[in-house]
Amino acid sequence: MLRSDARDNRNRLLEAARAVFSEHGLDVPMREIARRAEVGPATLYRHFPTKQALVEEAFTDELRACSGIVRAGCADADPWRGLCAVVTRITELNAHNQGFVDAFLSSYPGAVDFAAHRAGMLRSLALLCRRAQEAGSLRADFVLDDLILVFMAGRGLWATPPDVRVAAARRFAALTLEAFRASPAGTALPPPARVARAAVNG
Structure with a gap:
């Protein structure tokens, strides 16, 4: 002791x-x-x-919080509502802590706990996204890499003034989810950027 x-x-x-x-x-x-x-x-x-x-x-507390966010989203009976909650809450978490985002996305060399946590989270999110697509809520051409791109782009929220950072995070999340939402009038996307494997492997 x-x-x-x-x-x-x-x-x-x-x-x-x-x-x-x-x-x-x-x-x-x-x-x-x-x-x-x-x-x-x-x-x-x-x-x-x-x-x-x-x-x-x-970042032990942040890892626990991130895991809880994903767990709660995946447990939601409505997969689209669960996905919306995950995107919004993780975007807000990212806006508050640049260091955690760096550690989580890049896997600080040798940080096995981060790599394992991230891989498990992505597996859970892949299942949640598949459920949302099967329910007709998430656009059919969405791929998991798109979600990684959103988390990567969310790092830029740190550049906003602290007094508007949460509002900016919520706006960013809402715009993202509108882009992800299935819509008959939705325009086709360019080919996906395959970033999920790199994110898992650090």
């Missing part, structure tokens, strides 16, 4: 890492995280020997 001072240092490091990763993504040097936490680099590396370990620990 950690002593109280060591536990305090660990908590401060995690809090600083979440803040810095959220603001700037994963490319922030470890020294900057130590500086933000007001501890020395040695203290940081004593608790987190690698950046990978810090990333995984910092």
